[in-house]
Amino acid sequence: MSKIQKIKGFSDLFSPESTVHTLMENLARQVFGTYGCQEVRVPILEKTELFARSIGEETDVVQKEMYTFADRKGRSLTMRPEATAGVLRAFIESGQCGAEGTTKLFACGPMFRYERPQKGRLRQFHQLDVEVLGTDAPQADAEVVLMLWTFLTKLGLKNLGLELNSLGCPECRPVFHQRLRDFLATIDHTQLCEDCKRRAQTNPLRVLDCKVPACKSLVENAPSIAESLCPGCDEHFAQVRDILDSAKLPYRLNDRLVRGLDYYQRTTFEVVSGEIGAQTAVAGGGRYDGLIKQLGGPDLPGIGFACGMERLALLYGQAQIPAPDFYLAVLDSRALNTALLLAQRMRERGFSGEVSFEARSIKAQMRQANKLGVKTCLILGQDEMEKGQIVVKDMATGVQKNIGQDDLEQALGFRKP
Template sequence: MSKIQKIKGFADLFPPESDKFVFMEQTARDIFSRYGCQEVRLPLVEKTELFARSIGEETDVVQKEMYTFPDRKNRSLTLRPEATAGVVRAFIENKIHSLHPIAKLFTCGPMFRYERPQKGRMRQFHQINVEVLGTDAPQADAELMFMVWSYLKGLGLDKLSIEINSLGCRECRPVFHERLTSFLEGLDQSRLCEDCQRRASTNPLRVLDCKVPTCKELVKDAPKISDSLCPGCRDHFDTVLSILDQAGLAYEHNERLVRGLDYYQRTTFEVVSHDIGAQASVAGGGRYDGLIRQLGGPDLPGLGFACGMERLALLLDKIGSPQLDFFLAVLDQQALNKAMIIAQNLRDKGFAGEVSFEAKSVKSLLRQANKLGVKTCLLLGPEELEKDQIIVKDMATGAQKAVSQNDLEQALGLQC
């Protein structure tokens, strides 16, 4: 019978790689809680309409990348390709706005997009998202960038930089859209890549963000968004930049930085790593003030960011599994049950350890303790069982001594 293998673009994660994901999630909970963020857990599957309405019918995500399927009642469902739309849907449906004037929420977990698998990008990938709902203050934009910067630094990453731009609002964005469309119509569009030939009429902002060299060259003289900003958007953006300046957080104003999702406006940003190659962005986000209203909720502003965990994992040094404090080696079959009780008592006291499930030779069990990388090996044989003792062996120095089982917690505490 043939083996069943995983689907292309999906990964099995074992230690030490899975340890990186645990570390990223634990660091997120620590850092984000300092800013008043609360964790939410949401469905992986949503109605397809949610993403079509929020992300945009003409975006690459909706057009080419979503895992969409009918259920048994012929309802169109989609595995979530991103988290923001689901968070906003839950925010509206659960009337969170009536409980908190400003909601700071974060979530982490798998997302799904049908893309060509490559280094740091899979068809099932993982994101950490933060969403701040209910405020249009530019101070919130700056705080969001402080938060993502603190998070990435908390992971131990350096060689990072921030790129930032303003996409305008529903008042001034149409003006820029018209200027950009007119510019693109004047180009020899046959020289654009296949995606940008389609985007030129359906999602022209994305042409500015294309990484294909010929496209970048063709649009180098395209209109700048900053020249079309209304006074409100300009004041908002200037305030954000002023706060970043005062905090000493370096950034680059990138006039070509846009977002691929329709709901973004005003502030948008990316954090770029200089250690990861061509796919350099490790976090990105911005403001989406019209999204809550667009999905049937109150006309409240919002902003957020997402970090791709597979990308971040490429930058993390080896993260070791949590180290065990002890391995309890059982030398006699009659001691197996007693060993389980001793080990459980130690775990109840806060120690971490494993027990051999069968009696073996000392040499074999010490070899097993070395493989586990424990600090201390506890040996329990017939003599120790009779005397209510246990041998405590320091795996680093080889020194060992017999102690009373009643004194084991104290002896192990000294070793650890």
């Protein structure tokens, strides 16, 4: 019978890769918690309408990338392609949107997009996500950017760049859209990719987001959205930049940064790296005032970001997995039960370690101890059993001694809390 293999674009994570993901999640909880974020867990599966209404019908995500299917009752369901829409749906449905003040939420988990798999971009990928809801203050925008940068810095990542832009608001963006349409009417549309030919008519802002070199070249002289910002958006963006300048956080203004989803407005940002191939963005986000209302909630503003964990892992490298404190080798089958109970006692005291489930040669078990990288190997045979003793071997020096089993904790050389 042939073996069953995993689906293309999906991956199995064993240690050390899984350890890197756990480390990132734990650090995220710690850092985001210092900013007042509370963790929320939302379903992987949502009604398709949620993403069509939030992300936008004309986006590549909705048009080509979502895993969508009908359930047994014919309802259209989608595996989440991003986190924000689901978090906001939960925020609205729970009634928390009626509370006063600002709500800060953090989520993590797998997302799904049907794209061509490549380095750092799989069809199942994982994200860390933060949403700050209920305030349109520029200080909130700056705090969100600083929160993201603090997390990445504490993760130890180097050579990152921050890109910043403002996409305007419903008042001033239509003006820019018209200027952009007028510009696009002057270029040779036959040179555009098929997607951009469609976008030029339905959603011209997406043309600026295209990664195809020919399209990027054609829009090099397109108008800048900065020239179309209304006074309110201009002042809002100026305050965000002023705070980041005061915090000495370097950034680059990028008037082509529009992100890939329709719900963004005003402040948008990305953290990029040149060390992971073609997919340079490792994190990004922006403001989405109006989205909560669009999803059936009150007219509350919001801003957030997401980090792609696979891309962060490429930059982070291999995690250093702590070695167990001990390995307990068993030389006589009559000592197996005693060895297991001794190991359990050590674990209850806070030590980590493994114990052999079968009596094997000392040579084979020393190989296992070396493979695990333990500092101490404990050896139990029938002789030690009868005397109530155990052999403690220092794996670095090779020195070993017999001690009483009751003195085992002290013999390991340190105490666990």
